[in-house]
Amino acid sequence: MKSIIYLHGFNSSANSEKACLTKEYFRACQNELNTVHVADDSLNILVPNLPPSPIETVATVNELIQELGLENIAGFIGSSLGGYLSLYFQHQLAQMDRNVKVALINPAIKPYELLIDYLGDNQNPYTGERYRVEMSHMEDLKSLSVNAEANADNTFLLVQTGDEVLDFKQSVAALACAKMWIQPKGNHAFLDFDRTLPAIYDFFNPPN
Numbered sequence: 001m002k003s004i005i006y007l008h009g010f011n012s013s014a015n016s017e018k019a020c021l022t023k024e025y026f027r028a029c030q031n032e033l034n035t036v037h038v039a040d041d042s043l044n045i046l047v048p049n050l051p052p053s054p055i056e057t058v059a060t061v062n063e064l065i066q067e068l069g070l071e072n073i074a075g076f077i078g079s080s081l082g083g084y085l086s087l088y089f090q091h092q093l094a095q096m097d098r099n100v101k102v103a104l105i106n107p108a109i110k111p112y113e114l115l116i117d118y119l120g121d122n123q124n125p126y127t128g129e130r131y132r133v134e135m136s137h138m139e140d141l142k143s144l145s146v147n148a149e150a151n152a153d154n155t156f157l158l159v160q161t162g163d164e165v166l167d168f169k170q171s172v173a174a175l176a177c178a179k180m181w182i183q184p185k186g187n188h189a190f191l192d193f194d195r196t197l198p199a200i201y202d203f204f205n206p207p208n
Contacts, residue, residue, distance in 0.1 A: 002074035004204060005064060005089075006047040009080030009108075010115060013126035014047040018079055018105065018193050023047065025197040029205075043074055043204055050082075052122075052131040054140040061089060074204055075101035075154070080166070080188070081115075083107020084144070090154070091146040103156040103200050106163050106188055109148070109170045112141040152177035156203045158196055160186025179203065 004026070008016050023045045030042035048064055050057045065073060073093065078086030083104035090102045108114060118133045148155075155178035159168040165188040172182065181196060190196070 001042055001044050001072075003044045003046050003068050003072055004074050005061065005076050006045055007061070007076055007078040007082030007085050007089075008047065008050060009082050010111070010118070011122060011124055012079070012082075013124065014049045015126050016079070018190065019047045021194050022077060022197065022200070025194070026201065029201055043201075045077075049127070050085075052124075052129075052133065052137075054137055054144060057085065058088075058144070061085070065089075065093075070096060070098045073098065073100055075103070077103045077105070077200065078107060079105040079190075081108050081111050083171075084109065084111050084141070087146055087148055087155075088144045090151050094151055099151065099154060101154045101156070101204055102151075103158065103203060104171070104175070105158050105190055105193070105196075106160060106166060106168070107157070107171050108166055109174050112138040114166070115141070148174040149177055155179065156200065157181070158190070158200075159183070160188075160190055162186045162191075163188045 006019050006022055008019055026043055026045045033042045048060055050060060076086035076089055084107055086102040086104060090100055093100050115133060121132055123130050152175060155175055157171060157175045157178045158181040159171055160183045161168050162185040
């Protein structure tokens, strides 16, 4: 069984609505595959809780990749900041001759500019964890920047034009050659996200 690592956004958690919907949908697809005895084609979704520090996040995900084994990584699904990080890990795995797919949901392209507004004390609404965002975190995020177009053939960009946090045009321009789902209106949380799940599943596991 191959695994997809879901990377949640800033100030979110593994229990976010999109992460839970994704796990449930892929689990249902896996159960359907099992009924026809082709379970080897199924995909497992793993959603780690990511720490506030970018460097600690990279270490957390790298540890998970090592536990799973490179050959068992099908790709990443990333929301907002998780989309930015997904591009980084896609690039890193490509350097190890492992080309993986990424699905990016309203991704942040320059999070080090956006998150300056959160410098200082914060609290995660899901976990209750209190933490500080430091200027050094912005520099750490900059160090994770990669050429977004380098693996565009293996990238699925999903955006809603009504995103109130990020300008969707920025990600569309940065990933001009990627497969795209551009939906009018909506919001940063991605309204009616469940409607995208069949397309995301088929992206990672194309129908015969």
